[in-house]
Each structure stands twice: as structure tokens, then as C-alpha cells.
Amino acid sequence: MTPVDADLLADPAFLADLAGLNGALIDSLTAAGVTPQITGNPFYRHMQGESPLTARFMTRNAQKRARLVALARRARSHFEVGVNGGHGILLMMWANPDLRVAGVDLCGTVGAGNPRADIYGPVAMDWLRQRFPGRMRLMRGSSADVLPAYAADPSAEPIDLLRIDGARSLYEADFRALRPLLAPGARVIFDDPGWPQTRATVERLAAEGALIPDADFLPEGGIFAADPVLRLA
DSSP: OOOOOTTGGGOHHHHHHHHHHHHHHHHHHHHTTSOOOOOOOSSSOTTOSSOTTTOOOOGGGHHHHHHHHHHHTTOSEEEEEOOTTSHHHHHHHHHOTTOEEEEEEOOOOOSTTSOOHHHHHHHHHHHHHHHSTTSEEEEESOHHHHHHHHHTOTTOOOEEEEEEOSOGGGHHHHHHHHGGGEEEEEEEEESOTTSHHHHHHHHHHHHTTSEEEOGGGOOTTOGGGSSOEEEEO
16 A cells, blocks of 8 residues: 555545445444444444445544544554544554554444444454454453553553543543553544543543643644644653
């Protein structure tokens, strides 16, 4: 794979990869006899009715996509808490052809009526592993159980970029579990700034001096105007 430029989202090869991932997710849900809907991600709305194979990218997430591309291009290794359907990881892998990725996801359905991540989550992980052989370490389970063991694993590499997008009640615990692996100056992204738990976690970690806002990714309107990006203090 060759490096990509600012026209990534219009690149036919990238779009073919995105279609391949979406097709695998939809096929897994259809084969199980359930509605082919997925959880919200950088490209599509939560449980949207239109198939990701034909839907336009969600306009309101354009800034999120652009920031993920820019962040990926500044990193060598990335850890994602909350792999979900793999859309964010796919975007970042294309943004940086040298990026190495690890991640964890519960691969479980959160409450009745929600998308069947227990079906499509493992499929997304398998698709990514096959698409990017040797560059993926994706784990299934609760971050509360997986991350402490992962951080103690001698084979776990330093993390330049950490994106926390799992259970909001575990945001702080997820950060603290992986903090020993964060490289000097590592960047940390907290998803969903509109949720009080996200804001409280970011404010608490900043107040204790663990993290500082990243001036390169500070949007107009303040740190919570977009997914907060902070650096290891």
C-alpha cells in the first residue's frame, strides 16, 4: 500500500476497502437473520436504516474523520479501546501505511434493541487482521479485564496514540490501565465529548496533571467542541 494524500476519502482503492469491510459486516448480520445495522462510527449514523454500502458519509463527522487522519499520520503505534466495526481503524491504517494497531472490544450487544455487535464485532476483527497481516493485535473482551493483562505483557509495544471509545464508565480506568505503555508525549483521544462522563474524566485527568490539552488539536469553542485530544504530561 502506498501513502495516501488529502483525497483519501475519494480514493477508489480506499472506498473499495471500506465497501469490503461493510459487506463483511452486513453479510454476517444477514446470515444470522437479524437487521443489518451497526453502531455509530466515524462514517455512519448509529443504527441508520440505509445500508452502509450505499449511504453517504455522515457530514457532522467530517471533522472527526479529518482529525483521525491527521493523528494517525503523526503516530507509529495506535491502541483503540472500542474497535466496534473497525471503521476508525481502517481509516487510520490508510492514512498511515506504517501504523501498527492494537485494540480491544467487548463484541457484545449493549441492551435490547441495539446493534448485534456480538455478531459483527468478531467479523470486523478478522477482516482487519486479514487485510493488514502482521500489523494488528485485536482482542475480544471487556477492557476492564483485558487492558491490565495487556499492559503487563512484555510483548506489548509503546503506544503513541490512544483512542478511548468503549464504555464511558470505564474511560478513566482504561486510560490508567494503559498509561504505563504510553510513549513520552503520547496523544490520547476521548470519544463523545457531549456525554458528562467523558467531560468529567477529561477534566479530572487534566486537573491532576496526567494529561494536557494538545494545542495542535484544540478546536474553536474549546476542548469539548470536538473529541478531546490531550497529550501525556
